[in-house]
Amino acid sequence: MSMFNWLFRRDAESSRDDVKEALGRIVALAPQVRLASRYESRLAPVAGKTLDHAHELVAALLPPRDAAPDAWADDPYLRAKFATPDDVARVIGESHEVRGWFDGHIAADHAFAVLGATLVERSVLVAAVEGGAMRSDVARTAVSFDDKRMRFCSGTDEALRRELVQRIVEQFVLEAMSRVAQKEARRDALQEYRALLSARMQMLGRRGAGMSSLIASTDLAGDATRLQRDFEENEAALAALGSPADSIEMQLQTIVELLAEPAALVSVTHRELCLNQMNLLMEERCDEPHADIDIQLAHLPTQPPQxxxxxxxxIARRDVPPAGAAFEEAARLVL
Structure with a gap:
């Protein structure tokens, strides 16, 4: 069975298993939704929709590549992302997930993980031939990959892809909980503002008591009108957020809304880069040594979006540096 058969040959039972697992992960992150009416029947259809979308994204990822220091010289993808073979070993050694997985699977020789990095493009001036003459100020675009991390280890490519699908569902729940928290923070701010407006209205009433209205220099009626308008607008904003008693329903509804439109939040795009040996972007093909690499950019619903x-x-076990190597390197840099 090929590594993608699990996607295209899923029968109804396995699909239900996927949804069941997704529901378990959802309530683990947002346990209060269990108290909402018919939460399972409301979540299952939209969870299935997100799972289908996630399966398509994950299945489109390229086959695994060996992240090995000794493969750096012959692999243009590794050379584009890592400055040296030692850089490959450093990123492997800094991954707690990789180390933890190998520690928990003593007999395993290899692990599969997701390598993530931030694509950075910056303008630089380099020496190059332009118009038949050598110039030292030719504008080019330099490409680098920063903040490299290895995450989500599994023993097989297929198991890793299944885990990634469920992780995407989890990310949607985290985004929903973040939005709920923002609504609650806004509710608190509106309630504080309502208390402030009430205090101002009381002070304004006192200013008009007795004979003070005969000597007041401000327009009390105008101030009262403005305060009343602000108070009504504040009450309308609070009403739109619902009552605190509806918070559980709001959590569930927010999760349902996000899961119902997965393509609006998470996507993967492909971009082909033509890079020379200095990681400079080549806009036109020439005789200069270069490599064409296809990178996949995942757009994630984090805060802020990334x-x-x-x-x-x-990753081979033999390529994981000794446990003390990362600490020794950090100490050397500090000293």
């Missing part, structure tokens, strides 16, 4: 270059890599 775009990361992602690929699946295979």
């Amino acid at each position: 775009t990361r270059a992602v690929e699946i890599v295979r």
Whole structure:
């Protein structure tokens, strides 16, 4: 069975298993939704829709690539993302997930993980031939990959892809909970503002008591009108957020709304880069040595939203640096 058969040959039972697992992960992150009316029947259809979308995205990821220091010289993808072979070993050694997975699977020789990085493009001036003459100030675009991390380890490519699908569902729930928290923070701010408006209205009433209205220099009626308008607008904004008693329903409804439109929040795009040996972007093909690499950019619904270059890599146990190597390197840099 090929590594993609699990996607295209899913029968109804396995699909239900996927949804069941997704529901379990949803309530683990947002346990209060269990108290909402018919939460399972309301979540299952939209969870299935997000799972289908996530399956398509994950299945489109390229086959695994060996992330090995000794493969750096011959692999243009590794050379584009890592400055040196030691850089490959450093990123592997800094991954707690990779180390933890190998520690928990003593007999395993390899692990599969997701390598994520931030694509950075910056303008630089380089020496190059332009118009038949050598110039030292030719504008080019330099490409680099920063903040490289290896995450989500599994023993096989297929198991890793299944885990990624469920992780996408989890990310939607996290985004929903973030939006709920923002609504609650706005409710608190509106309630504080309502208390302030009430205090101002009381002060304004006192200013008009007795004979003070005969000597007041301000327009009390105008101030009262403005305060009343602000108070009504504040009450309308609070009403739109619902009552605190509806918070559980609001959580569930927010999750349902996000899961119902998965393509609006998470996507993967492809971009082909033609890079020379200095990681300079070549806009026109020439005789200069270069490599064409296809990168996949995942647009993620984090706070704030992020775009990361992602690929699946295979890591050999022998390439994981000793546990003390990362600490020794950090100490050397500090000293």
